[in-house]
Amino acid sequence: DAGVIQSPRHEVTEMGQEVTLRCKPISGHNSLFWYRQTMMRGLELLIYFNNNVPIDDSGMPEDRFSAKMPNASFSTLKIQPSEPRDSAVYFCASSPSGTGATPWETQYFGPGTRLLVL
Amino acid sequence: KQEVTQIPAALSVPEGENLVLNCSFTDSAIYNLQWFRQDPGKGLTSLLLIQSSQREQSSGRLNASLDKSSGRSTLYIAASQPGDSATYLCAVPLTTSGTYKYIFGTGTRLKVLA
Numbered sequence: 044d045a046g047v048i049q050s051p052r053h054e055v056t057e058m059g060q061e062v063t064l065r066c067k068p069i070s071g072h073n074s075l076f077w078y079r080q081t082m083m084r085g086l087e088l089l090i091y092f093n094n095n096v097p098i099d100d101s102g103m104p105e106d107r108f109s110a111k112m113p114n115a116s117f118s119t120l121k122i123q124p125s126e127p128r129d130s131a132v133y134f135c136a137s138s139p140s141g142t143g144a145t146p147w148e149t150q151y152f153g154p155g156t157r158l159l160v161l
Numbered sequence: 162k163q164e165v166t167q168i169p170a171a172l173s174v175p176e177g178e179n180l181v182l183n184c185s186f187t188d189s190a191i192y193n194l195q196w197f198r199q200d201p202g203k204g205l206t207s208l209l210l211i212q213s214s215q216r217e218q219s220s221g222r223l224n225a226s227l228d229k230s231s232g233r234s235t236l237y238i239a240a241s242q243p244g245d246s247a248t249y250l251c252a253v254p255l256t257t258s259g260t261y262k263y264i265f266g267t268g269t270r271l272k273v274l275a
Contacts, residue, residue, distance in 0.1 A: 047204070086205075086250065086265040099262060134204055149195060150263070152204030 047153035049135050055159045061123040064156045067116055068137030076150060077110055077120050078134040086134070092118065093140065125160045132157050163188040163255045167266035174241055175274050182236040182269045184251035189229045191253045196225050196236050199248045199268070208249075209236070241273045 048067040056062055068075045076091040090100040092112045100110070107126070112118040122129055136150040164187045174180055184194070193212050197205040209225040211218045211234070217226050222239040234251055248270045252263040 085267045088262045091262065102262070136205075149207040149210050150205075152206070154204050155202075157202075 047135055047137055047151055049133075049153035049156050051156060052154065053157045053159075055161065056125055057161050058126055059124045060160075061121065062125045062129075062158060062160075064120040064133050064135075064158070066118045066120070066135030066153060068118070068135070069139075069151055070116070072137035072139050072151070073115075074138045074140040074150075075112060075118050076136040076138075077118070078136065079131045080134060080155070081131045089120070125158075127160045130158055130160050163253060163264050165251060165253060165264050165266040167249075167251060167269050169269055170267065171270040171272075173272045173274065176241060176243060178241050178273075179237070179239050180241055180271075182238070182249050182271070184234040184236070184266055186232045186234075186253050186264075188255075189232050191229065193254065194225075194227055194234050195252045195263070196223075196234075197250045197252065197265075199250060201247075205250065238271075241271075243273045243275045246272050 047069055050065045054062060074093045077089040078086050079089055080086045087102055089102045090110045091098055095112045095115060108122055110120045132155045134152050134155045136152045138150045166185045168183045191213055193210055195210045196208045198208050199205045208223055209218045209220055211225055211227040224237040227234045238245055248268040250265050250268045252265045255262050255264050
């Protein structure tokens with residue numbers, strides 16, 4: 044298996060521009076997670092999906108952030124408009140959990156997208 | 162509110178040393194605790210997962226212990242090697258109204274010197 048695939052790996056954009064990050068989870072995994080990692084705040088969960096349905100989006104910082112999972116093999120995280128404080132590494136992870144309430148299963152992380160907003 | 166703390170924040174040791182990384186959490190009602198490794202510029206890799214009913218979990222030179230009552234976990238690395246250099250994070254799930262999310266510690270940045 045190729046693991047969790049994220050694109051792009053690096054993104055540099057100007058303030059105010061729309062940014063779309065993409066994730067392909069491991070085939071057969073039912074849960075997908077978007078995280079943000081910064082030096083100041085560490086690793087934070089933004090949103091997670093189970094069976095393509097958003098379960099908990101309480102970590103999404105504000106309305107500028109949105110996430111979708113149109114099918115089991117693809118998810119996007121969109122920032123519009125982007126701001127310099129959004130600069131961070133964004134990770135996608137997936138787990139085989141079938142119910143979204145099985146926290147004993149490990150998560151498999153993608154390599155991340157390093158975002159820089161100028 | 163669950164808070165996860167890791168001490169030390171950074172550690173530099175000579176090759177061959179045995180070392181201990183610490184993780185503390187404030188709410189002892191956890192389902193499990195996971196230790197992850199993060200290499201520079203890479204994602205996280207799960208090392209060990211300890212269920213709440215377990216006290217220890219091992220894999221190769223790694224041994225993780227869990228003491229729920231005191232809110233602590235340790236990751237023991239035996240005979241450290243330069244290839245062990247990475248950031249190590251612990252995480253516990255936070256359950257709210259049937260959903261869950263992992264709360265991560267800030268990590269311990271380990272450097273093993275050849």
